[in-house]
Amino acid sequence: MFFRYALPLACVLAGLSACASDNAASATQPTGTTVDGVACSINSSTVNSSPKVNATSTVKWTCSSATRTMTGNGIPDHPVTMGNFATPIRAQNLTINFRFTPTLGAAAVTTMNPAYALNSVKFDPGTAGTCTSNATSVNPGGGCVAAMGTDPWRLEAIGGAFQFGTDESNAHVQPNGQYHYHGLPEAYLTKLNKGQAMTLVGFAVDGFPVYARYGYVAATNASSGIKSVTSSYRLKTTPDTGRPSVTIFPMGTFTQDYTYAAGSGDLDECNGRTGVTPEYPAGIYHYYITSTYPYVQRCVKGTV
Helix, strand or coil: CCCCCCCCCCCCCCCCCCCCCCCCCCCCCCCCCCHHHCCCEEEEEEEECCCCCCEEEEEEEEECCCEEEEEECCCCCCCCCCCCCCCCCCCCCEEEEEECCCCEEEEEEECCCCEEECCCCEECCCCCCEECCCCCCCCCCCCEECCCCCCCEEECCCCCCCCCCCCCCCEEECCCCCEEECCCCHHHHHHHCCCCCCCEEEEECCCCEEEECEEEEECCEEEEEEEECCCCEEECCCCCCCCCCCCCCCCCCEHHHEEECCCCCCCCCCCEEEECCCCCCCCEEEEEECCCCCCCCCEEEECC
16 A cells, blocks of 8 residues: 555644634644645644543645555544544554545445545544444344454444544544544544635545535536535435344445445545545546445445
């Protein structure tokens, strides 16, 4: 893989830094409107006094001719007031390298961690929760587990019967304290304050950009208007054979409850499409975070 974790980060805030000291700051917004100016000079330190955080979010993005590099601690730079986290949010030591000039590969590649936000928070749409085929309850002893599951029916973090304690940004915390988004990062979008517009929120591990909720009506026409783009995944009309009871576990509880129907929405199987964006006016393949499954893409189209 082209991205990697590195040794602990020593944060240096200087030069083109855009630092902030409160939760309303928007230092992680990208700068520039051309390819060579996108998210190449972000250097932010944001004190997050939210009750569930109480830490400083640090992140820096730089670019070379071949590599876009993010270093950060994974601490959210926006309010976190809700959520039932199993472990406290803790700083991480992250250095992630992305291809500066991404290229589409021959086939989609499934990945557990498909992208990182501009504030260094990871996008991690799946879960490690599973249920047995004869599960009878989401409660302990009912045949389901929230973590390290090995049973066949994989639980979704959003929209199902099992509660994963996600907050107002569809995020929660892994056992190591890493805060991560499972869907639309609502508080981060509020902070970026772009309104009903295409909003760059991060980069996928293959180097292609990631946008949230809104895209152009016509992918190749920036003057065509704005809409909430739709995924091409749909709930199955009939549950799979051997699935636990739909009375106990409504459709949408499990990953297997969804099927890809090409052309039924705006996006492909990786929740992406090719078109123009504010940061890439000449056009580029890019991903979307949507309000419905898969929320965050579960695969990438580029070479990693």
